[in-house]
Amino acid sequence: MTDTTPQSRHDPDARGHFGDYGGRFLPEALMGALDELASEYDKAQQDPEFTAEFQRLLSGYAGRPSLLTEAPRFAEHAGGARILLKREDLNHTGSHKINNVLGQALLTKRMGKTRVIAETGAGQHGVATATACALLDLDCVVYMGEVDTERQALNVARMRLLGAEVIPVATGSRTLKDAINEALRDWVTNVDTTHYLLGTAAGAHPFPVMVRNFHKIIGEEAREQMLAQVGRLPDAVAACVGGGSNAIGIFHGFLDDTDVRLVGLEPGGKGLDSGEHGATLTQGTPGTLHGALSYLLQDEDGQTIEAYSISAGLDYPGVGPEHSHLKDEGRAEYRAVTDDEAMDAFQLLSKTEGIIPAVESAHALAGALQLGRELGPDGVILVSLSGRGDKDVDTAARYFNLVEGV
Amino acid sequence: MSRIDELFAQTRGEGRGALIGYLPAGYPTVAESKELLAATVDAGADLVEVGFPYSDPVMDGPTIQAAADTALRNGFRLKDLFDVVESVANRGGRAVVMTYWNPVFHYGVDAFARDLAAAGGLGLITPDLTPDEGSEWITASDAHGLDRIFLVAPSSSDERIALTTAAASGFVYATAVMGVTGARETVGSAAQGLVQRTRVHTDLPVGVGLGVRSGDQAAEVSAFADGVIVGSALVTKANEGTDAVAALTKELAEGVRRPRA
Numbered sequence: 005m006t007d008t009t010p011q012s013r014h015d016p017d018a019r020g021h022f023g024d025y026g027g028r029f030l031p032e033a034l035m036g037a038l039d040e041l042a043s044e045y046d047k048a049q050q051d052p053e054f055t056a057e058f059q060r061l062l063s064g065y066a067g068r069p070s071l072l073t074e075a076p077r078f079a080e081h082a083g084g085a086r087i088l089l090k091r092e093d094l095n096h097t098g099s100h101k102i103n104n105v106l107g108q109a110l111l112t113k114r115m116g117k118t119r120v121i122a123e124t125g126a127g128q129h130g131v132a133t134a135t136a137c138a139l140l141d142l143d144c145v146v147y148m149g150e151v152d153t154e155r156q157a158l159n160v161a162r163m164r165l166l167g168a169e170v171i172p173v174a175t176g177s178r179t180l181k182d183a184i185n186e187a188l189r190d191w192v193t194n195v196d197t198t199h200y201l202l203g204t205a206a207g208a209h210p211f212p213v214m215v216r217n218f219h220k221i222i223g224e225e226a227r228e229q230m231l232a233q234v235g236r237l238p239d240a241v242a243a244c245v246g247g248g249s250n251a252i253g254i255f256h257g258f259l260d261d262t263d264v265r266l267v268g269l270e271p272g273g274k275g276l277d278s279g280e281h282g283a284t285l286t287q288g289t290p291g292t293l294h295g296a297l298s299y300l301l302q303d304e305d306g307q308t309i310e311a312y313s314i315s316a317g318l319d320y321p322g323v324g325p326e327h328s329h330l331k332d333e334g335r336a337e338y339r340a341v342t343d344d345e346a347m348d349a350f351q352l353l354s355k356t357e358g359i360i361p362a363v364e365s366a367h368a369l370a371g372a373l374q375l376g377r378e379l380g381p382d383g384v385i386l387v388s389l390s391g392r393g394d395k396d397v398d399t400a401a402r403y404f405n406l407v408e409g410v
Numbered sequence: 411m412s413r414i415d416e417l418f419a420q421t422r423g424e425g426r427g428a429l430i431g432y433l434p435a436g437y438p439t440v441a442e443s444k445e446l447l448a449a450t451v452d453a454g455a456d457l458v459e460v461g462f463p464y465s466d467p468v469m470d471g472p473t474i475q476a477a478a479d480t481a482l483r484n485g486f487r488l489k490d491l492f493d494v495v496e497s498v499a500n501r502g503g504r505a506v507v508m509t510y511w512n513p514v515f516h517y518g519v520d521a522f523a524r525d526l527a528a529a530g531g532l533g534l535i536t537p538d539l540t541p542d543e544g545s546e547w548i549t550a551s552d553a554h555g556l557d558r559i560f561l562v563a564p565s566s567s568d569e570r571i572a573l574t575t576a577a578a579s580g581f582v583y584a585t586a587v588m589g590v591t592g593a594r595e596t597v598g599s600a601a602q603g604l605v606q607r608t609r610v611h612t613d614l615p616v617g618v619g620l621g622v623r624s625g626d627q628a629a630e631v632s633a634f635a636d637g638v639i640v641g642s643a644l645v646t647k648a649n650e651g652t653d654a655v656a657a658l659t660k661e662l663a664e665g666v667r668r669p670r671a
Contacts, residue, residue, distance in 0.1 A: 019542065027542075027543050028540070028542055028543060029511055029538050029539060029543055030468075030538055031468070031469050031537055031538055031561065031563070031585075032540050032560070032561045032562060032563045032566055032570070032574065032585075033561075033563035033564075033565050033566075033585060033588055034565075035540060035542075035565075035566070035570060036563075036565040036566065036567060036570070037565070039567075175475060175479075176465065176466070176479075181466065185466055185467075185468050188468040189468060189469075189471075189589075189590045192468075192469065192588060192589060192590060193588055193589040193590065194588075195565060195588060196565075196588075289516075291512045291515060291516055292511050292512045292515055292538070293466060293512065294466075294468075295538075297515075297543075300512070302512065302516060304488075304516075305487055305488040305513060305516070305517075306488070306512045306513035306514075306515065306516030306517065307464065307465040307482065307513070308465040308466050308512075
């Protein structure tokens with residue numbers, strides 16, 4: 005295995021271990037490609053041309069830096085604490101996903117590969133990937149669970165408009181987990197020409213550290229903006245966690261600020277007691293899935309348990325390995341937010357601030373409401389508003405009975 | 411010398427490849443999987459791979475995925491695996507288990523090794539565990555006298571083949587093509603090159619899998635490999651019952667015995 009050099013004390017070891025978690029649990033046939041990716045990523049990080057090109061795309065194409073917006077009317081419902089929103093929803097394609105996608109698409113070109121495959125749950129990562137592939141002239145195939153193609157039909161159309169092929173996955177639970185399985189099967193077959201553009205900070209090394217680093221800019225910008233606009237760091241940072249990429253990106257801006265609480269909000273679905281949820285870190289146990297050792301929802305035989313959430317983007321039984329490490333270390337805390345709590349926050353932000361959040365991000369907002377009530381009027385909370393809710397209007401219309409006959 | 415070492419010493423002595431047949435435990439039911447495995451043993455499989463039906467089989471194509479789904483829907487549980495392995499041993503067959511890593515990890519690596527050995531199993535094939543993450547398994551397999559069959563692929567560098575074969579025992583599993591399991595018209599041309607590259611690094615027997623489905627293909631692979639691994643084709647026959655499985659096994663067993671060119 006090609007070893008990568010840790011750059012900071014928050015980096016994994018040379019083989020991708022964050023404490024006990026991470027590593028590589030994938031077929032031998034993919035080890036060469038993972039080595040190549042790790043080595044090419046290492047070189048790219050130290051190549052001023054690569055980093056300049058990445059920065060140019062982030063500012064000139066994705067629209068960074070994203071705004072930091074205070075949400076005072078929303079915060080009235082949070083015990084009087086101040087709430088600030090990191091506006092990843094304003095990025096091109098409508099979520100934080102574009103950061104990672106642009107980075108990996110540039111790496112794909114650098115490796116001389118011509119074809120990109122990706123998985124998607126809500127469709128945000130798929131749309132972002134299709135976008136970057138259109139921009140950089142790469143062939144693009146997106147695997148999406150059949151259940152999700154139905155929940156997010158508009159995003160399927162978006163991806164196809166952008167020139168991507170969308171393949172509905174009808175195996176297993178027909179959601180994100182199975183889309184990843186299919187993408188891995190494609191990758192093992194076509195690895196010579198194809199890069200697997202994984203959409204979250206999970207999977208085998210080097211994906212967790214690489215995806216995190218492409219998203220670190222969220223936290224770096226937010227930290228500077230907090231100091232400039234509020235004059236202090238937040239008491240807590242709230243972010244939703246499915247695979248955990250927006251959370252790890254924003255958390256990293258504050259890891260060394262040990263007074264800042266880092267709070268990940270997992271999908272509690274219909275309630276933890278119902279068994280229908282995706283609360284991997286709060287309810288799971290360590291295990292291997294999709295290439296890494298991390299917390300996992302599994303039964304007593306080690307079979308993966310199907311996750312559930314109203315949010316297709318959080319509906320995943322695994323989680324990135326660095327989150328497992330941060331949980332065990334106690335540096336970050338994780339709690340679950342139910343569908344109903346998330347949808348209440350979804351509606352509240354829409355009505356009080358004129359911002360329709362993604363249902364995923366609404367989990368972070370619901371967490372912020374809880375944290376605000378706990379912290380009281382002196383509290384300051386930073387929320388990762390990881391995506392916008394255009395794609396969720398249909399879900400919301402059904403949930404709130406907003407349209408006759410729907 | 412392990413029982414797998416003895417097997418390959420024998421087949422090498424006979425100037426032929428060993429026939430290695432794969433069937434999932436619990437497919438379509440636990441009881442029927444025992445009968446199907448018994449049929450392959452009786453019809454001439456030198457070694458059987460008992461597959462563990464897993465919820466996320468990323469290295470498997472549609473045939474074995476569907477079989478795993480069926481087994482799980484029909485109530486397969488981990489403890490049934492040891493029962494099925496024991497049935498092969500009692501039939502006079504030799505069994506290894508092929509399993510994705512998480513069920514072993516979750517059960518406890520040492521406990522799994524202990525219980526597999528107690529059931530008469532001879533080793534593990536681990537499609538998503540490479541020696542890089544294998545230290546706990548290497549310790550446990552040594553402690554319980556099990557062989558550890560790691561995989562090499564056409565994409566493996568010589569450096570990785572050296573690392574993998576140094577950690578392996580029993581035999582080395584060479585995946586003939588880049589891709590998932592499933593019967594194919596032709597066995598990849600990469601297979602022979604991979605076997606040759608593997609032999610540079612080890613004296614361990616090399617078995618070739620992914621795509622073999624007929625006696626002719628078995629003969630072709632047997633000409634350059636120590637073992638011919640047949641999975642999806644047997645699983646497809648399992649749908650038709652024990653007679654069909656026995657017939658294909660006989661054809662394959664005849665194939666590996668054809669004089670090498």
